[in-house]
Amino acid sequence: MPPALRPWFRLLRASFAAQTRYLPAVAGGLIANTTFGFLKAAMLVATVHAAGGSVAGYDLESMVAYVWLSQGLLGAVQLNGTSEIGERVRTGEVAIDFARPLDIQTSYLAADLGRNLFNLSTRLLPPLVIGALTTGLRLPTSAGPYLLGAIAVLLGMTVSFFGRYAVNVIGFWLVEGRGLRNFYMIVSTFLAGLFVPVGMFPGWLHTLANCTPFPSILMTPIDVLSGRIVGAEAVRAVAVQVFWLAVTCAIGRLLTARGWLKLEVQGG
Amino acid sequence: MSMRGSAPIIEAEGLTRRFLVRRKGSVRRDTVTAVADMTFSVAAGESVGYIGANGAGKSTTIKMLIGILVPSSGSARTCGLDPLRRRKELARRVGVVFGQRSQLWWDLPVRESFAILGDVHRMPSAAAAARTDELAQQLDMTGYWDTPVRQLSLGQRMRAEIAAALLHSPELLILDEPTIGLDVLSKQRLREFLIAERAAKGTTLLLTTHDMGDIERLCNRVLVVDHGTLAYDGSLPGLAATVGAGRVLVIDLATPTPDLIGIPGVTHLGSEGGGLRQRLALAGDGDQPGAAPSIPVVLAAVSERAELRDLSIEEPDIEDVVRRIYTAAEG
Numbered sequence: 001m002p003p004a005l006r007p008w009f010r011l012l013r014a015s016f017a018a019q020t021r022y023l024p025a026v027a028g029g030l031i032a033n034t035t036f037g038f039l040k041a042a043m044l045v046a047t048v049h050a051a052g053g054s055v056a057g058y059d060l061e062s063m064v065a066y067v068w069l070s071q072g073l074l075g076a077v078q079l080n081g082t083s084e085i086g087e088r089v090r091t092g093e094v095a096i097d098f099a100r101p102l103d104i105q106t107s108y109l110a111a112d113l114g115r116n117l118f119n120l121s122t123r124l125l126p127p128l129v130i131g132a133l134t135t136g137l138r139l140p141t142s143a144g145p146y147l148l149g150a151i152a153v154l155l156g157m158t159v160s161f162f163g164r165y166a167v168n169v170i171g172f173w174l175v176e177g178r179g180l181r182n183f184y185m186i187v188s189t190f191l192a193g194l195f196v197p198v199g200m201f202p203g204w205l206h207t208l209a210n211c212t213p214f215p216s217i218l219m220t221p222i223d224v225l226s227g228r229i230v231g232a233e234a235v236r237a238v239a240v241q242v243f244w245l246a247v248t249c250a251i252g253r254l255l256t257a258r259g260w261l262k263l264e265v266q267g268g
Numbered sequence: 269m270s271m272r273g274s275a276p277i278i279e280a281e282g283l284t285r286r287f288l289v290r291r292k293g294s295v296r297r298d299t300v301t302a303v304a305d306m307t308f309s310v311a312a313g314e315s316v317g318y319i320g321a322n323g324a325g326k327s328t329t330i331k332m333l334i335g336i337l338v339p340s341s342g343s344a345r346t347c348g349l350d351p352l353r354r355r356k357e358l359a360r361r362v363g364v365v366f367g368q369r370s371q372l373w374w375d376l377p378v379r380e381s382f383a384i385l386g387d388v389h390r391m392p393s394a395a396a397a398a399r400t401d402e403l404a405q406q407l408d409m410t411g412y413w414d415t416p417v418r419q420l421s422l423g424q425r426m427r428a429e430i431a432a433a434l435l436h437s438p439e440l441l442i443l444d445e446p447t448i449g450l451d452v453l454s455k456q457r458l459r460e461f462l463i464a465e466r467a468a469k470g471t472t473l474l475l476t477t478h479d480m481g482d483i484e485r486l487c488n489r490v491l492v493v494d495h496g497t498l499a500y501d502g503s504l505p506g507l508a509a510t511v512g513a514g515r516v517l518v519i520d521l522a523t524p525t526p527d528l529i530g531i532p533g534v535t536h537l538g539s540e541g542g543g544l545r546q547r548l549a550l551a552g553d554g555d556q557p558g559a560a561p562s563i564p565v566v567l568a569a570v571s572e573r574a575e576l577r578d579l580s581i582e583e584p585d586i587e588d589v590v591r592r593i594y595t596a597a598e599g
Contacts, residue, residue: 003390010387018375021416096371098336100388101359260338 008110015114026122037071056200061138065226068131075119077160081185085168086177112161140227149225155241156221162248172259193219213244278310282342302328304496315473317487325496326476363433367445372417389436403431423454440472459485516582517548522575531569533561
């Protein structure tokens with residue numbers, strides 16, 4: 001491990017390890033993800049039937065693959081939003097973070113990835129297995145989609161973090177950032193393709209979604225993992241993720257530099 | 269005590285910080301000045317107590333010194349660095365404990381936090397392990413080494429916090445209320461450790477506290493901040509002299525004697541038993557400023573009036589001293 005990476009890897013591992021202390025939360029997350037998976041499957045399967053067996057390029061088996069992959073990845077890409085950074089600013093705990101010889105954004109990224117890799121390791125497979133046993137689903141049989149898919153998932157998790165981070169930092173300008181965070185959560189979950197695949201959006205909404213980083217967070221990992229997009233098209237989609245990663249990271253850094261002047265660390 | 273040199277390790281120059289505070293139920297925002305035009309410097313190797321009431325601006329000052337808060341005006345230099353521009357570099361040379369917050373990983377065993385912090389400070393593994401062992405021994409942490417932080421008692425946690433702040437052997441240790449809520453024995457052990465650590469390493473100490481015992485045991489200089497401004501900078505006995513809370517002589521006399529008033533530099537505080545026991549304050553109480561008279565001079569003056577049977581001396585209560593500073597400033 002290069003010395004420059006040591007702190008980040010440590011923070012990531014520590015955050016991962018801390019999650020293992022909350023196993024009831026894992027069970028709770030799994031139950032929620034699976035329950036909503038069945039609701040979504042019922043709705044979307046009915047839609048495919050009503051459309052005569054195929055809608056927006058999805059047949060029955062690729063639709064249930066979408067449903068269970070989206071539910072399995074939900075914990076990893078944290079579309080529920082993050083309030084941790086904003087809360088740490090509000091309570092003044094952020095002072096501890098600033099007192100360390102580390103970049104703030106990268107510290108939070110490491111902790112976020114650690115937490116969400118734990119979610120990935122515990123919450124991806126069970127919904128897929130349950131889906132395979134109940135509704136049946138089709139996944140690729142070659143290694144390629146899984147390798148590129150793993151990269152797409154990591155990129156999706158990172159873009160998700162940078163987006164949530166930026167929203168939290170905007171909170172430096174607001175007395176109470178909760179409203180903004182909730183608004184962001186609603187918009188991002190929808191445009192990321194959590195409820196229905198982005199491909200099923202009407203034309204204008206599809207275009208709008210593609211002008212945001214949100215499909216890169218969830219839709220692209222699902223599309224690559226499920227083999228819905230392959231080859232050059234899949235590589236292009238991952239390149240778009242890298243683009244959004246750079247954009248969201250830069251916005252977060254810019255906001256941090258500016259927001260710092262506004263930062264009023266509370267309390268003693 | 270070893271000194272690392274005479275260059276100041278902290279320099280505050282007209283340091284000022286204002287906050288906008290929204291009033292409850294109002295859109296209007298008021299400006300509150302938390303720190304006002306604070307100028308002081310601390311030499312390397314000094315041990316400075318930084319005291320003041322809640323909300324006097326102590327924590328705000330500390331945050332500006334380590335680059336967490338941007339000053340509204342004025343400037344600070346810590347370890348010769350601009351804290352805002354070089355926060356990360358500074359963080360490698362300063363250790364901080366915010367008594368009310370934890371820098372440890374709540375859910376992980378104590379040892380894990382030290383492993384993480386060693387990497388966070390990019391310490392070579394062997395050096396980090398050796399330093400961790402040393403601190404664990406000195407602060408007697410081995411008994412709860414594998415316990416998750418959230419299960420520690422306050423005293424155990426505070427020892428771990430201070431060890432964590434010292435892991436990278438900083439030049440400057442800043443402790444914000446390190447003994448708050450600790451029992452007498454825990455306080456005592458912590459102070460002894462800090463004295464030994466400073467004697468061995470020459471670490472500069474900046475300490476905020478409400479506990480005058482901390483100041484008396486640990487500090488050779490006191491800064492008193494009041495409403496954001498520096499009200500006093502000097503030694504602890506000097507602080508007592510400045511506000512006039514001098515020593516009190518309790519004198520037992522052979523016969524009931526009229527109140528011993530009119531002795532220069534002495535204030536008669538009260539009499540008991542018809543004047544058998546009298547309490548005399550040295551150096552007046554603020555109404556009579558001036559140098560405190562020496563005790564033999566006072567005793568000589570007393571023995572001119574009555575026969576002395578017994579004598580005891582009450583040292584000034586520093587909490588009372590600080591209280592007087594506040595009352596004077598508010599009044």
